[in-house]
Amino acid sequence: MTQRLAAGPGAEWGVLPFVALVLAALLVGVSKTAVGGVATLSVALFAAVLPARESTGVLLPLLLVGDVLAVRAYRGHADRAVLLRLLPSVAAGLVLGVVFVARTSDVVMRRTIGVLLLTVAVHHGWQRARTRFRSRARAREQGPEQGQDRQDRGRQGVAEDAPTVRQHRVRTVFFGLVAGFATMVANAGGPAMSLYLLSSGFGVLGFLGTGAWFFLIVNLVKVPFSVGLGLITADGLALDGLLALAVVVGAGVGRALVHRIDQGVFERLVLVFTALASVDLLR
Template sequence: MLALAAALVGFSKTGIAGTGSLPILLFATVLPAKESTGALLPVLIIADLFAIRFYSRHVEWRVLGRLAPWVVVGTVGGAVVLWFVDDTLMKLLIGVILLAMLALQLWNRLRPKVEAPQPPSGLAQRSAAAGAGVAAGATTMTANAAGPVMVLYLMLSGFPKLRFLGTMAWFFFAVNLFKVPFSVGLGLISWHTLLTAVILIPAIAVGALIGRAVVHRINQRQFELATLVLSGVGSALLILSAATA
C-alpha cells in the first residue's frame, strides 16, 4: 500500500495534481495519523526532485515570491498545532482541512462567471497571496495537504498546465525542505522513515514517469477537470476515513 501511495505521489507531482490527496489517505491508513505526516514528507521531497527535473523551465518566480513570507507564517502555526493534538484529533483535522479545500474548489467552479472580468488589483493579488500562503503553510505542515490550496490559487491565476506544474514543483520542494526541521523536532522523521522513503524510490519514479507521459497527452481543459475531480475524490475518502476512525 505504501508503494502504491509513493507511485501516486510521483504521479501527482508530474501529472495530475489532484491525486495528491490519495497518498495522504493511504499513509494515514497504514500508519498512525501523526506519524504518517512525517513518513510521507521524505517521499514528497524525492518526488519534488523528479518534478523539478521535468518542469524546471516552467516556473513563475514572482508568484512564489509573493507567497513565501505567508507560507512561513502558516507553517509555524501548523507546527504549533501538531505539538498539541493527539492522533485521533489529527486524523479528524486532516479530513476537515481537505473538506474545506474541496468546498473552495467547488465554489470556484460553480459560481456565476462574469462576462468581462476586470484584472485583479494589486491589493487583491496581495490579499489572495496572503490567504493562500498562510493556508498552504498550515495545511502542508499539519497534513501534507496543501495541494488543493495551490491548485485553486494557480488555477485562478490562469496558468497553463506546464507552468502550473513547474510552479507547483518549486513551491513544494522549497516548502517541504522548510518543514523538515519542524518534523524532526516533533519526532515525526526518523532514520526509519528515511529508509522507508529510499526503499520507495522505484515506485516514486514509476509514478513520476507515468505522470509526465499523461500530462503531455491531454489538453488544458482535461488537465483542469481531472485535477479538480481527483482532488475531490481524495478529499472525500480521507474525510470518510476520519469519520469512521
C-alpha cells in the same frame, strides 16, 4: 478498512497494506509531474495504513524525491514572482502548523486537514460554477457571436471577472497560510497550492513548474521541524528506501501523460481528487 501498521523493518506487513503504500508512492511521482491533485490520495492512503502523525514523517522524504524529479523536468516553467509573493504567508502557516502538530492528537490532525481541504475545494468549485453561469447569462444577453467568443475565452483560461489587486493579495495570503499549515500538519498543502495556481490562470506546464519549485523549497524547510517533532524516524526512512523506486516510476508515467492532458480535464481532475481525499480524511 486497511489495517493500521507501525512503520519499521520489524513490522508484520500484510500484502494489501504494503500494496497500498506502493500505490501511494507511485501516485506521488504522478502528482509531481502530471496531475497535482492525486497527491492528496497519497496522503489519504498513508494515513489509512499508518497512524496520522507517523504517516506524515514517512511521506515527506518521498515527496522530496518527487520534488527533485519535478524540478528537473519543469524548472524552466516556474513563475518566480508568484513564489516570492507566496513565501511570507506560507512561512507563517508553517509556524502555525508546527505549534498545532506539537499540541494535538492524531484524529484531530486528520480531521482538521480534511475540513480545510474540502472547504477550499468546494469554494473553488463554486467560483468556477458561478463564472460559467455568468458567462452563459451574458452570452444570452449579447447574442450568439459575442457569447461564443466569451465561452471560448473562458475555456482558454481568460477570467470573466478579473480580481482587483486587493482581492488578489487577500487570496495570496489566504492560500499561502492554508498551504503552509496543511503541508506541515499532513503533507497536504498541494490542494491549496493547486487551487491557487488554477485560479491565477496558469496552464499545465506553468502550474507544474511553479508548484515543483514551491514544494521543493517548502518541503526542505519542513525537514528540521519534522525531525524535531519526531515525525521523521530511522524506521520511517527504512520504509522510504523500499518505496522510493515507486516514486521514480510514477514520475516517469506522469511525464509521459502530461502533454496529453486537456486543461479543462486537468482542472476537473485536481478538484475531484482534492474533494475525494478530503472526505476520506474526515472519517
